[in-house]
Amino acid sequence: MYSLVKKLTKVIIGTVGLGVIGLSGVVSQPAYATDGGASSDNSVITVATKDQLPGTKSPDFLYGRGMVTEHQSDPAYNGRLYATSEHYVTGTPSFVISESTDHGGTWKVVGEVKDLNKGVGNRYQPFLYELPEKVGNMDEGTLICAGNAIPGDLSSSSIVLYKSTDHGRSWSYLSTVANGGKAVMGSTPGPIWEPFVKVIDHKLVCYYSDERDQTHYAQKLVHQVSNDGVNWGSVVDDVDFNNSAARPGMVTVAQMPNGKYIMTYEVVNSGEWRTNFKISDDGLNWDSSSEGTRLAYGGSPYITVLPDGTLVANTAGQGDLFVNKNNGTGTWEDVKMPMDDAYSRSLTALPNNQVLLVSGGRLKAPDSTEDNILTSMVYDLPAQYHRATVQFANQPTSLAAGKTANFTVKLSDSSAADFDITTDDAQDVTVEKQADGSYQLKVNSNFVGQKDVTVTATKKDDASFSANFKVSITGQAAPTPDNNNSTNTGTTGTITTPSSSSQATTIKPSTTQPTTTSQPAATKKFKQFKVYAKTGIRVYKGVDFKHVVKSYAKHSRTNAKTFIVTGKAYSKNGALRYKTAAGYITANSKYVANLYYQTAPKKVTVLAKAGTYEYTKPTFSKANRSTHLKKGTIVKVKKLVKQGSLSKFVLTNGHYLTANKKLIIAQP
Incomplete structure (x- = not known):
């Protein structure tokens, strides 16, 4: 993929003709969070440098990818952020996994995805994903890392999947989705590139760029489907332009609030370098001959959808974000933000409607002597750009x-x-x-x-x-008559008392003896x-x-x-x-x-976009409100108390906080 990078950097974009390479600007110097957590929002944070990882060589890092966990069985591991990238080393390459437990304020290496199947190295285009539901024998919350296994001489390309069931600490080989030719653009047989994984209709779908059909296309976008993540179905075309020289590439897919799916991809076609998108009802049928609609100029795009329904995209060539509030129709607003663009900068929607960006820096050739830094940013999109609620x-x-x-x-x-x-x-x-x-x-x-x-x-x-x-x-309920205090008049009558099933029970007393009403045993x-x-x-x-x-x-x-x-x-x-x-x-x-926590964690983070309140008393009335906690705020918990079906936390300052999982999330 990178064999022509040196040459390409000397020509204008209009003459590149190679859509899978996204030229970008220079990454700014990172800012370091002083106290981590939510206070680092909108700051560029260092994830990794060559000094932190022995054996790293220039260009160090490319193609940054991020992820947030939301489906872990242990609540302590939900809300954690993860990052990886291409990692250039003197030996066999792998994908290094970094984790943040303080909302992107600081990062540490927790795992490494080594090539355990082909033995050539996991070299290009990693992608991180958390299963939102069980697929095959893999439980909900299983972490997936897809990537391109490529030997040092670039003689082959293979899209491979690995899985982790211990929060990214260890990884095992899962399957090979597809095999391609030499990892050089235009080679014969053609290579495959840039996997993107998503669960759709309870199946695992892997989208990727495909150069193998060179008789008809320089490159096209395809997908394959698996019921278990191990066995993969046939190749389905998603984007194959009428112009056989066009190169659609670098696909990303997200589901919109209306249930439909949106796909972004870069296009190099007749000297034009741009990002297109198109929409599918089910995420599996895309009308492959349709070129879609232009979103912006520049390539290596990425798209995500925030929980409130706002669509957020970006491309290389610009540091901006592009947002849409109407399921992909109408205007895409241009949002300036404090992070430079990069070669395939990823976007991850966070539960609190913020965006995690992970950047491997500007594009460089594998033999470049310049260094890149892997960086991240948790970005708080200004309120005016969010979709109406x-x-x-x-x-x-x-x-x-x-x-x-x-x-x-x-x-x-x-x-x-x-x-x-x-x-x-x-x-x-x-x-x-x-x-x-x-x-x-x-x-x-x-x-x-x-x-x-x-x-x-x-x-x-x-x-x-x-x-x-x-x-x-x-x-x-209506009060029950005290039948034991009734006086028998010696005449026949009826006494109606409510039973435990709320149905009336009719009792006919004797005309000669007092009668007491026998109530049925109470049902719990x-x-x-x-x-x-x-x-x-x-x-x-x-x-x-x-x-x-x-x-x-x-x-x-x-x-x-x-x-x-x-x-x-x-x-x-x-x-x-x-x-x-x-x-x-x-x-x-x-x-x-x-819906409510049943045990008390050591601390919790506020998830709700509008935040929530601490209360001075267990009764959550306006009169008892104390501190307003913004989204991302972390507070320490002393214990949990229950009020009927509700649970509430007692904080270390003596105040009370909801234990509703839709509003807060437990932290270790």
Whole structure:
């Protein structure tokens, strides 16, 4: 791939004609975080230098890649950042894995992906990925590293996958997706380049650049699919231009709020060097003959989607970011930021709507005598560039049987919008739009008990704009008559008393003897609790999962679908199910988890974009609010206390903090 770099750096971009090479600017000198963590946001932080890794030689690092963990079974390992890159050494190359436990403030090496299969070295184009669900025998949270295994003489190219089940500390060979020819552009047989891995429709998909079909194309973009990460299906074309000399390359793919997928890739075509994108309904069918739409000039692009639905992209040739708020349609805004561009600078969406950038610096030839530094930045995209979100005002947190409460809903940018408002328990809580544009919630006057109900607002013309809030509803049962104090009048009559099942029990006393009412044995009430969906999930009508009531797409943890578990049941084959107001869901911990922490970690980090509050008392009222904690803030925990189905943390300063996993995340 790099055999022509020296020559290319002497010519103008318009005459390059080699799309997989992205020329870039010079990386700025890194700033070092003084105290790490969130205070280092928007600063360039050093991940690695040649002095830190013995045996490193110029150009040291290229092709930086980042990742954040969100699906680890041990909550202490969620929210950690990881980085890797091409690493140039005097011996056999490998991909060095660095980890940050303080939100990108500092980094340390924790692992190394060595070539355990071909023995030639993992040389070019690494890519890091965390499985969001189980694939084959690999559990959710398994880390994947893809890359190009290439010998020192560049005589072959192979896209290989490795996996780690111990948080990047050790890596084992998983599979070879495909094999190609000599790792020099235009060679025969042609090489393969630049893997990008993603789970789509419960399968592992590997996209990559392919020069093997040189009879028809200088290069094209393709993908292969695997059910288990080991066995790979046939090659499917994604981008193959009508111009056989064109070179689409360096593909990245992300899913948008509307459920569709967007692909970015660079194009070198008739002297033009640019980044294009196109959109697919399912991420697997891309209309390969379509060249797509130009996003920006410059190559080696990358795209990600923030939890709030904002699309963020970048290219080489510019240090800017490009953002889009409307599922890839309309305007892409140009955002200036304090980090220089680089050869294939990666973007990773963080749970708090920030962006992790990892840069290996400007493009250099393998025999360059200049040094690159591997750097990172956690970037806080200015508020005006974020996609609008659905916001509520005056929404109630609790409501008694027979009572009503009004609330309003709007988009955060105040643009015109009409909403559908629904609840997940229409039997007990109804909602009606009022003449003034507000919405009124009403609790059934016959409701008895206590439970939480979810109220959801969805924009009518675009269901990707959606949000919800919880309201706790309560209702008291009618008092039970004291039958033992009744006086028998000697006439036949009836006494009606509520039973544990809320059904009336009719008793006919004798005309000659006093009668006492025998109450049925009390049934132990199920203690309700809340769970959130860790991945896409379906609600079924019955415990045997034959009829789907509703499907929910996977969302980030902060926007995950939540359910109130009102009971438990077992399928015919013995699988545990959770009963909810809408139907039955799986109880498998790979798919759902308790919404509230049940044990106290040593410290937690705020995930919520709007932050959250410390409270001086366990009752979370406005009067008891203390410090507002911004997203990314880390606080120390003393213990956990429970209030019904809720959990709260007691901090070391004596204040209280929510233990809701959508708002905070545990740290080691």
